[in-house]
Amino acid sequence: KEGNPNDVRFKLWDSTRGKEIKTLEKYAKGSGSFVGLSPDSKTIALAFPDNSVKLLDIATGKEIKTFKVNSRLEEVSFSPDGKTIALASQSIVKLLDIETGKEIKTFRVNSRFRVRRELKFSPNSKTIAFISTDSVNLVDSTTGVEIETLEGHSGGVTSVSFSPNGKNITSASHDGTVKLCELFNGREIKTFKDDSQEEINYSFFPFQNT
Secondary structure, three states: OOOOOOOOOOOEEEEOOOEEEEHHHOOOOOOOOEEEOOOOOOOOEEEEEEEEEEEEOOOOOOOEEEEEEOOOOEEEEEEOOOOEEEEOOOEEEEEEEEEOOOOEEEEEOOOOOOOEEEEOOOOOEEEEEEEOEEEEEEEOOOOOOOOEEEOOOOOOOEEEEEEEOOOEEEEEEEEOOOEEEEOOOOOOOEEEEEOOOOOOOOOOOOOOOO
C-alpha cells in the first residue's frame, strides 16, 4: 500500500528484477490490508473492512472468490498444499476449500484465547498454530480440537514458525527470547536469548531440521 490512506494502491513487484508487475486500482478505495500470497504465488488475498477476503488472480488482477466472516478478521492463511484457506476472527477459525469455496469446517477456539497476528499451517497442512498474547496454541485443522498450548514466554509472542520437517515449532517474544519446541509434546528443546531490546526476526534454513 502507498500514498494517502484514503487513496490506497496495492502494487505487486517482481522481487528478482525489481519491476512492478501490477497495480490493483479496482481495490484502491476502501481497501483493507494485504494478507498474503498462495504457495504457488499465483493468487493474492486481500482483507477488507466488511470482514471479507478477496482472492485475486495475480496475472490478470481478476477476482476469483470472496470469503466472509461475521466479525473483524484477525488473520488469514493459505495451507502449504494450496487447497485450503483459514480465516480467523476473534476466537473463530473457518477453513474453506479454495477451489469450490465451500466451508470445510468452522471451529471455536478455547474462549480464553484470541487469535492474533499470525496463523500458520504446519508443512503437512494438518496443524494450525496461532498466537494468543503470550502463548502459542496448536489446533488440529481437521477436527478443530486443541492439541497443545505452548507457554513460557514472559512477554507477548510476536511470531511463530514450523520447522521444514514439521517436527518442531518456534516462537519469538517481546521478552527477547526465541523458544524451540517439539511440536506434538510441547517439550522445550532450547531457548535463544537476545538482549538488544529489538523485535526478533528469525528463519529456518530449508535444508535443516531446526
